[in-house]
Amino acid sequence: MTQFVPQRQLRFYMTSVAPCPYLPGKTERKVFANLPFSEGAHVNDELTLAGFRRSQNIAYRPACENCDACVxxxxxxxxxxxxxxxxxxxxxxxxxxxxxxxxxxxxxxxxxxxxxxxxxxxxxxxxxxxxxxxxxxxxxxxxxxxxxxxxxxxxxxxxxxxxxxxxxxxxxxxxxxxxxxxxxxxxxxxxxxxxxxxxxxxxxxxxxxxxxxxxxxxxxxxxxxxxxxxxxxxxxxxxxxxxxxxxxxxxxx
Incomplete structure (x- = not known):
């Protein structure tokens, strides 16, 4: 199956470091991108395969420097x-x-x-x-x-x-x-x-x-x-x- 390529390149951003909600004493950081309106469904498919999750019109995944506990x-x-x-x-x-x-x-x-x-x-x-x-x-x-x-x-x-x-x-x-x-x-x-x-x-x-x-x-x-x-x-x-x-x-x- 041919991989879908969005017409507009996605821009990814990093959040600030914050306390981890799952592991005490740990911190978290996320990488995220805005899902495009016209191709949102296809982009969401591809990003989900890459480990991203959706929240409203944003796709995100953990990007913690010293921890990879989120799988x-x-x-x-x-x-x-x-x-x-x-x-x-x-x-x-x-x-x-x-x-x-x-x-x-x-x-x-x-x-x-x-x-x-x-x-x-x-x-x-x-x-x-x-x-x-x-x-x-x-x-x-x-x-x-x-x-x-x-x-x-x-x-x-x-x-x-x-x-x-x-x-x-x-x-x-x-x-x-x-x-x-x-x-x-x-x-x-x-x-x-x-x-x-x-x-x-x-x-x-x-x-x-x-x-x-x-x-x-x-x-x-x-x-x-x-x-x-x-x-x-x-x-x-x-x-x-x-x-x-x-x-x-x-x-x-």
Missing amino acids: SVRLLVPEFAFTRSQRRILKRNDDLSRDLVEAEATMEQFDLLRRYLTHRHPEGGMAAMNWLDYVAMIEDTAVRTHLIEYRLPSLDGGPGALVGVSLTDLLTDGLSMVYSFYNPAFEGRSPGRFAILDHVRQAATVNLPYVYLGYWVQGSRKMDYKADFRPMEQLTRQGWERIIQPVEGTEVS
């Missing part, structure tokens, strides 16, 4: 076999509806996000996000993206209660989970893990080979759960390579 990972959908515990999670959430909706922000979603951030990440960088920030997060992009809404069964004929939301990009070779959040009252359902498993099922349905999970940081409690999903590939200096040695992940929702 881009993706699941191999054709080879994915649900474990016994993963099948239990899917069954536990069988009653949820799954609706693919346009990337348009709603106050219902924003209220759920605020509840999630207050409970799960009160000190995180997104804790101060307001409504306009959320609108930009969802709508400020030119890539192929959408939202997945997970809802409880309706009790009155209208939409059921919103339990979780995933912002997901559609790539040429897979689904990229940009950001997911959920109602903390339903942590017993393992909604974060369920969203990943549901994306694996959806990718298999439409014959896409990968689900991109972003960065895995071994040793970070926030990220170790990703090691529980196999088979998985990581991006190395030699390209995408399968992770062979099993790593014990931290059991989180």
Whole structure:
């Protein structure tokens, strides 16, 4: 397949050094570029293959001088076999509806996000996000993206209660989970893990080979759960390579 070349050369920039949100005592720095409006989807495809992640209309990746702990990972959908515990999670959430909706922000979603951030990440960088920030997060992009809404069964004929939301990009070779959040009252359902498993099922349905999970940081409690999903590939200096040695992940929702 011929590699896509954008009509306009991308300009890359470096952020200032800041405290690392994943490893105590470490610092982080990122390289980023603005996604072009006319070719954003194609450029996003290529940069994702190169280990970049998308935030609104920006693609970024770690560029730390003395640390390479952040590793881009993706699941191999054709080879994915649900474990016994993963099948239990899917069954536990069988009653949820799954609706693919346009990337348009709603106050219902924003209220759920605020509840999630207050409970799960009160000190995180997104804790101060307001409504306009959320609108930009969802709508400020030119890539192929959408939202997945997970809802409880309706009790009155209208939409059921919103339990979780995933912002997901559609790539040429897979689904990229940009950001997911959920109602903390339903942590017993393992909604974060369920969203990943549901994306694996959806990718298999439409014959896409990968689900991109972003960065895995071994040793970070926030990220170790990703090691529980196999088979998985990581991006190395030699390209995408399968992770062979099993790593014990931290059991989180």
